[in-house]
Amino acid sequence: MSQQIYNTLTRRKETFETIQSRLVTMYVCGPTVYDKAHVGHAMSALAFDVIRRYLEHGGYQVRHVMNYTDVDDKLIRRGRELDVNPIHLAERYIGEFEKHIADLGLLRATVYPRATEEIPRIIALIERLVAKGHAYAIEGDVYFRVKTDGDYGKLSGRRLEEMRAGARIAVDERKEDPVDFALWKAAKPGEPSWESPWGSGRPGWHIECSAMILRHLGERIDIHGGGNDLIFPHHENEIAQSESATGQPLARYWAHNGMMQLAGEKMSKSIGNLVTIEEFLARHEADVLRMMVLGSHYRSPLTFSDETVTQATSALERLRSALRPVTSASGGADAGKAENLERQIEASRKRFLAAMEDDFNTAGALGHLFDIVRVIHQACEQGLAADRITSAQDQLRLLMGVLGLHSERPAAAGDRSAAFIELLIDMRNELRGLKLWALADRIRDRLDDLGVLIEDAREGTTWRRR
RNA sequence: GGCGGCGUAGCCAAGUGGUUAAGGCGGAGGUCUGCAAAACCUCUACUCUCCGGUUCGAGUCCGGACGCCGCCUCCA
The missing domain is CATH 1.20.120.640 (Anticodon-binding domain of a subclass of class I aminoacyl-tRNA synthetases)
Known part of the structure; x- marks a missing residue:
């Protein structure tokens, strides 16, 4: 047998073959850092962490890139609400996410690019698209001209006519076509912005990933991953941009994880039904979440309860x-x-x-x-x-x-209770020797209340934390 | 409405068309133990939402019904 991987693009499992021998280039969409990350984000990161670990176990070297979207509409709105600079806000949540990566036992990606650090590459890519007629500028905005992309919709199985017909998108009259999407957005007063050939502005959402992949992994990559909620429009648009610019297929395999469900619904910031990673880790060890993710297939939804x-x-x-x-x-x-x-x-x-x-x-x-x-x-x-x-x-x-599981629970830092616990166990065993069962059992029960489990085996008494 | 997915025991969940439908959690009984705990053993789906079809044979393929979920708007 050889490695099989489900490809969203073909809706089939395929034999995994890398572009370069023994090297895997993998890009996984990371979070927009406008708020605390929840266990759904962790699920996605864990799923691809396991994929990476297994590929590495199989002898591949994995070049792994995960981005941080640190400038976008939500971040700007949030910054305004809290009266803080959105860039600083992003900085804070990136810091938190970096801590989660360590706490969750995730292998570190090779690079963690940020949108705000890729602006020159983003602008260059947009210029390339404009030069080839795939994009057009209007009043400081630049839009991708979807009709120039012959196979647009191939990832998500959509047809342009149907999308135009059932357009729920608020139609911007300036666009040539309602399905065209923004590559560059003209700056409004007070928003973070960068100079560009089209005036001051900031990148649209999808373009950052195309630019980052180009810079950090190349024109073609092996695996592109992310949550299945990104298939449309995000990944569809990434394909449109990248492939229109390079003339090459962007990714060989598109891998998407299922959504974390809470109370029968997708866990999401907009619905507000979420458990943050911080909350989870305050109560449970990281490997518990990993076990939950491992317990069902990565493409299936996962129930959190x-x-x-x-x-x-x-x-x-x-x-x-x-x-x-x-x-x-x-x-x-x-x-x-x-x-x-x-x-x-x-x-x-x-x-x-x-x-x-x-x-x-x-x-x-x-x-x-x-x-x-x-x-x-x-x-x-x-x-x-x-x-x-x-x-x-x-x-x-x-x-x-x-699978990334640890063989034992990490010891709590600075915990010096072990010696005292063992002292109590020694005392208890003396009581047991005198057949003073009631007292011995009380020690066991009280320790149990404190989260210490006593087990008497023939070879002696052992203990562990619950 | 369009696209995609799912429906397997009390719960979670795997399952290449073909001997007795993995595994975990929970539950019941037993062994061990001073009693427990842990571990071990036995039991816990004659059946895979339902109805048709293909086939010598279907949880697995096809069609339909019902139910649930995701995307189509920002989302891992």
Whole structure:
């Protein structure tokens, strides 16, 4: 088998082949930084993080670019409402997002370009489009002339006639065609603006991505990603701009993640039904969100609810349960059982890889990881030699790492309670030795209330944080 | 209205037309344990929204109905 990837452009799974051998160029649309990011943004970033990790695991080098839209209508409006410079506002939310990237355990992109830092390239690209007759200027605005793009609508499956007919867009009489869209917007007083051949103004939304891709990745890229809400108009327009300018197909594979749903609706800023990344991380560990994303296919919608969060938390705990230090020291089990363990793990590992090769089927892949979890526990029950179990655990840890999951919860910084907890456990075990069960149980219950879970095994007492 | 997607157990969710429909969560019973917890074992969808069709054979392909979601306006 070879890597398969679903391509929105063809609406089919296709065999993944890169333009340059062993190098993947991937551009993923990032957020417009006018407000706090929510878990839906995180879902998208996580989905492409996993794709990238798997490609890297397969031996590819990935050149990964994610943009920040740091100038647009919403940012300007927001800045006006709060009476702050929109550029500074963007700066603040970019800072927050950068922290989320670290907190969520996302691999850092190769470059994080910002619209405001790409203005000369954006202007150059627009000039190129104007020179080729694909764009026209009117009173300081520049519009893309959609009718010059013969295959406009190919990504989203739309036809121009139908779009003109059912135009819900407020028609700007100055445009040649209602479907034409802005490449450059003339500045209004007090707005951030840059000088251009058409007067002072700022870029339209779609053009920044075309310009950034051109600069940071080239005329053609392997994967272009983003949420499926961007298919139209954003990605359709990007294709129109880039391909009209270069005469080449922009991206080989268009990959789109499904939307995070909250209470049966898409999570979005405009509806206001959202949970910010900050809120989520204040209550849960980052890997819980990763587990939620891994638990269903990236192209499907993902339901966010108390119950799905709890389920993901428990599932993560289950995965990690197989990685606890091996305490059994018997080692008396026969070699046949050890071989059996290795065989089962190898079979699961192959199924895991096959699932991932099939359009990054993380939910299927996770299922095979849980099979490994079970056989590790079985091996422990059977008293297999510790070194055989440890090597099985190494396999599991490695595959979890491919998905970006950590094998244990990161320790809280500056927490020095461990020594005290162990002191209490020692005291409790003395009480147990004296069969003073009531007192011993009280210590266990009180620690449980504090989030510390005590487990008495034959080999001794262990504890962990809930 | 146009385009796209989805409907699998109490919940989440995978599923190349073909032996017993993954896995997780939850639940029930058992083993272990002073009691727990964890782990292990057993059980928890004779059936994949419904109705037709193609086929020797369909959750999987085709048509239709119903329901839900996304995009068509800023959106990951």
